[in-house]
Structure formats: C-alpha cells, structure tokens
Amino acid sequence: MNNTANVPTSVLNLLGWLFGLAVLAIGLVNTFWGNDPGFGIFLLLLAFVYFPPANAILKEMTGFSIPGILKVLLGIFIIWASLGVGELFEKIDLMMINL
Numbered sequence: 001m002n003n004t005a006n007v008p009t010s011v012l013n014l015l016g017w018l019f020g021l022a023v024l025a026i027g028l029v030n031t032f033w034g035n036d037p038g039f040g041i042f043l044l045l046l047a048f049v050y051f052p053p054a055n056a057i058l059k060e061m062t063g064f065s066i067p068g069i070l071k072v073l074l075g076i077f078i079i080w081a082s083l084g085v086g087e088l089f090e091k092i093d094l095m096m097i098n099l
Helices: 009-033 037-047 052-062 068-085 088-098
Strands: none
Touching: 009 037, 009 052, 009 068, 009 088, 037 068, 068 088
16 A cells, blocks of 8 residues: 555655755765764765665665655654764854865
8 A cells, every 4th residue: 555645756756855965965064074974974875765766776676665664764863863963063164164
C-alpha cells in the first residue's frame, strides 16, 4: 500500500531536492570551516539520499529504494547532529569572517 497516495510526486521530488541541497550546504560548511571534515563529508554523501535522480539510480542498480520514513528519520538525525552537536551556526560565523 502506498502511503503517499494523496501527495503528488512532484511535491515529494521538490521536497527531496530542497532538503538535499540544504544538507549539501551544511556538509560543505562542516567540511571546509569546521573542526571535523569527516562529518562534513559524511553529510555530503547523505545528501544524495534525498535527490530523486540518485534514488532512481539506486533503485535501477539494486532494485531497492530507500523508504520515505527512513528518509524522514535520517533527516531528523541530520538536523539534530548539525545544529545541536555540530554547532552549525558557529561554523557559519567562521565562514562569514573568512569571506
């Protein structure tokens, strides 16, 4: 049974692109202006989970697609880790000073 039957696919794709770009930006900030470039690279890789073309390629190669609920849980983890533990706002301040 499809849980997203009432939500148009274009809306889900748009949300995927927007959140993927946000995670990509957070990953870039953490990679170049943080004290933990490994965490930033990890976020850069996780950003591809949200891009619809990457999801389509994964499904084509493996026959498996990442379920929406797992993406939501992963998104909550990313937001918690980058805002709470990763001190994102302090890293953005460092980035603005360097620019």
